[in-house]
Amino acid sequence: MISILKKNIKNVKYKSYLTGSSFLSNSLSNPIPNSISNSSSFISTSSSSSLLLSKQATQIKQSYKWNSIKYFQRYNSSTTTSDKINTTASDKNNTTSDNLDTSSTTKEKISSPPSPPPKKSKWGRIFLLTSSMGIATILFIKLDQKYSNSPQQEFNDGSSLLSLKTGGPKMLKIASHLNDDENKKPKLVILGSGWGAISLIKELEKDKYHVTVISPQNYFLFTPLLPSATVGTLESRSLMEPIRSIIKDLDAHFLEAAATAVCFNDKLVEVAPLTSNSNNGGEEKEMKSFYVPYDKLVIAVGSQSITHGIEGIQYCHSLKTINDARTIRKKIMDNFELASLPTTTLEERKQLLSFVVCGGGPTGVEFAAELYDFLTEDLVSYFPAALRKEVQVSIIQSSDHILNTYDKRISDFAEKKFERDNINVITNARVQKIEKDHVLYKMKNTNEEKELKYGLCLWSTGISMIPFAEKISSELPEQKNKRALITDNRLRLKGIKDSSVYAIGDCSTIENPKLVEGLMKFFMDADLNNDGALAYDEFSKLVKKISKSYPITSNHLRKANDLFEEFDKDKSGTLELNELRDMLENIDKKLTSLPATAQVAHQQGKYLGKKFNQLALAKSTPSNPDLDDKLDPFNYAHLGSLAYIGNAAVADFGMGYTWMGGWSAVYLWRSIYFSEQVSFRTRALIFSDWTKRFVFGRDISKF
Ligand SMILES: Cc1cc2nc3c(=O)[nH]c(=O)nc-3n(C[C@H](O)[C@H](O)[C@H](O)COP(=O)(O)OP(=O)(O)OC[C@H]3O[C@@H](n4cnc5c(N)ncnc54)[C@H](O)[C@@H]3O)c2cc1C
Structure with missing residues (x-):
């Protein structure tokens, strides 16, 4: 009954709406009655009495308007009353009478002049309806995702932690609670949250392993764009993706800690927590190391800057972490602000504004280029013009060219570009010593010793093993390389017999x-x-x-x-x-067989991920104990190397194919890194940073 009633009411509304529309279209096609338009034409022909007549015309128009308003008001009130009567009647009577009542009302409405519905509000309502439906759908999807995804991991009530067994050579607690379950999946422990680790995690299929990721860094850092963060072209957070959001779909565990040792016999990784909790009394609580057991262990701990035993390296900045980028950004601004003070002498100013980069590889070159962009595009607009003349960017390179791992034409192109930009490139020069305010270097050809004052010195001359990797290397007699952990061509760590330990990325090298x-x-x-x-x-x-x-x-x-x-x-x-x-x-x-690049680490991570998925499916038998031997070895495909050189970029695709150029190459460079982002979130942030920089310039505030 109620539904029929609703239907009828709808019909009435719909019909009156239709008739209203036709009325409106009529009114619109001839909005002023003929008498008025005639009067108007008359007004235009009679010049002598134009003022009087125009007054009359206005009055006629006004009265027409008021009459219409009164008429519509009367009509609306009568419609409401009849609606009310009909609704009451229909409540009392049966369906037939409902229909009759409604049809009579409809007739009445059709015969009487209908009210014109405002055309604008119709579209407004449609717009409002569509947008609110859109918002509601998005909210619904978001809520659905939120509640269907959570909780991914069961919260540990602490009891299992307290009851952890102790063991291993140091009798530490063994974190077996991370992977004790009925179905006995193999325990896969991944050390690191960088390029190698993330590519592996993204490739792994769910439910094949108990995955535990251990890293002192609870985020993934997109290193190729790190030089852009030193001058504010990109914000630091735009380059970071929380590791927990990456491992969410895998139901993996994350421990913010550093691996300090591996007990290969017991298959235990010794882990040291980073942070020390304070208890209520404010005293530091001792954080104890513990073991994490594994069936398969992947070492993807990256590298650190090589020092070549140079004295005074502590005065230099390095560029490997997000904190390095932040410190450099602050230091650049510090130097500019100090240089602008009236008390700063010319000599001091020159030193403050001298930026020296030791190492002409891609990182050093990209930093110099970003710095140059920052100086010329932003700082000149905000700092006294005199400072610009004092700014000097220098690169000290030990070999005869910068970017010497790239095609020779690329090195030449970059050197010429830097020459035009007044970036001082010193080649064939070896840094001897770093003093607090100057670098001492020796020209290789002439043995001449020179010094260069600096306000900021970046050390970027290559990589070496981190102490943890060095420790592993020293414990295995098969590990003889000074720069990296040796693996076979299936990425298995040399010296471990049972295919249980792998090493990928910067910390490793495939045996040559x-x-x-x-x-x-x-x-x-x-x-x-x-x-x-x-x-x-x-x-x-x-x-x-x-x-x-x-x-x-x-x-x-x-x-x-x-x-x-x-x-x-x-x-x-x-x-x-x-x-x-x-x-x-x-x-x-x-020899490090492959370059220490994100590209290599990424491909190795992917290779391991695919292999682990295959290994999880296959069952080893006594006659075939090591299935890994049956799978393909790692094969690196070089897709090219890119470098940004300041409103220009270069790409070396190998086999003599190169691309060097201005904005076209910059857009290629940007689009490649844009597409390589690990999440839509960082993509959106990076896009917004580039847009912000384009519109407002870089942010020069210091904090
Ligand atoms: C400024 C800069 C620019 C670069 N530009 C490019 C480029 O344009 N193209 C390119 O291909 N490559 C580039 N690289 C190189 C590239 O970043 C590295 O080759 C790549 O990051 C190596 O990946 P990885 O997984 O081996 O190590 P990383 O990505 O360095 O990750 C190592 C991880 O191990 C963690 N870790 C460290 N110690 C421990 C421990 N004891 N226990 C557990 N975890 C630990 C770290 O916190 C980190 O999460 C650049 C590097 C830098 C610094």
């Missing part, structure tokens, strides 16, 4: 063909005159041959002259067999 094992053959082939020693000519031919056969060694064999001098220990002018062996061993130790 051992040059020293081919010593005798190399020597016999090279000793053309069979005198039992290699003259320089014979040696240089051998070096070329090895470089060709093993391209990975070519970097270390480039300077045959220097090598010959270095390993001719007895200064006889020839290399004997034992001297050649020393040289090959030395090169073997230095």
Whole structure:
């Protein structure tokens, strides 16, 4: 009954609405009655009485307007009354009478002039309705996601933590509560939350492993854009993605802590928490190390800056973490503010505004480029013009070109660009010592010693192992490389027999063909005159041959002259067999087969993720204990290297293919990094930062 009533009321409204519309369209096509428009035309022809007539016309228009308003008011009140009567009647009578009543009302409405519904409000209502439906849908989806996803992990009430068993060589608590369950999935522990670790996590399928991620950093950092954060082109937070949001879909655990050791026999990782909690009395609570058990362990702990044993390195900044970027940004602004003070002398100003970068690799070059952009695009507008003349950006590079791992044409392009931008590129110079306010360096060709004053010095000359990786390396006799942990071509750590430990990314290197094992053959082939020693000519031919056969060694064999001098220990002018062996061993130790880049770490992480998914499906048998051997080895595909060089960018795709240029290359560079973002959130933040910078410039406030 009620539904029929509603339907009828709807019908009435709909019909009156339709008739109203037609009335409105009529009114709109001829909004003023003929008499008025005629009067108007008359007004236009009679010039003598125009004022009087225009007054009359206005009065007629006014009276028409008021009459219409009164009419509509009367009509509306009568409609409301009849509606009320009909509704009351329909409540009392049956369906038929309802219909009759309604139809009579409809007739009445059609016969009487209907009210014109305001056209504007119709569209307004449609707009309001659509947008509120849109908002409601979004809210619904969000709420649905929120409640269907949470809680991902069961909250631990603490009882299982208290009852943890102790064990291992140091009798520490063993965090077995993270992965004790009925279905006995293998325990996969991942050390690190950088490129390698994240690519692995993203590739893993749910429910195949108990995954625990351990890292002192509770976020993933998009390092390729880190130089942009040193000058505020991008904000720090735009480069960070919380690790917990990345592992959410995997139901994995995260521990903000650092791995300090691994007990390979017991398959336990020793972990030290970072933060120390304060109890209510304000006293520091001692944070105890504990063990995390594993079936498979992935070491993806990255690297640290190499110091080359240079004295005074503590005065330099490095650029590896988000804090480094923040500190540098603040220091740049500090220096500019100090330099603007009236009490600062010219000498002091020059020093404050001298920015020195030690290392002409991609990181050093990109930092110099970002700094140059910042100075020319933003700082000049806000600081006294005199300061601009005092600003100096310098790069000290030990080899003959900056970006020397890139194609030679790219190095040349970058050097020319920097020359135009007045960035001082000093090549073939080795840093000797860093003092508090200046860098001492020596020109390699002339041995001339020089010094360069600085207000900020960035040290960016390569990478070495972090102490944790060094410790692991020192405990395994098979680990002989000074720069990285050695793995086989399936990324398994050398020295561990059962395929339970893997190492990826910057902290690792895939074992290369051992040059020293081919010593005798190399020597016999090279000793053309069979005198039992290699003259320089014979040696240089051998070096070329090895470089060709093993391209990975070519970097270390480039300077045959220097090598010959270095390993001719007895200064006889020839290399004997034992001297050649020393040289090959030395090169073997230095080789890191693949570059330490995000691209390599990313591909290795993906490879391991896929492999672990496959291994989880397969069952090992006594006759086939190590399934890993059956799977494909890691194969790196180089997709190219990019570098930003200040309103221009370069790309080296390998095999001689390069791209260098201004804005087109910058957009390529940006779009590649934009697409590589790990989440939609960081993509949106980065896009907004780039837009903000374009519209308002960089933020120069210091905090
Ligand atoms: C400024 C800058 C710019 C770069 N630009 C580029 C570029 O343009 N292109 C490119 O390909 N590469 C670039 N790189 C290199 C790239 O960032 C690295 O090659 C890549 O990050 C290596 O990945 P990873 O997983 O091995 O290590 P990382 O990404 O460094 O991650 C290491 C992780 O291990 C964690 N960790 C450290 N110690 C421990 C411990 N004891 N226990 C547990 N966890 C630990 C760290 O907190 C971190 O989360 C750049 C690097 C820098 C610093």
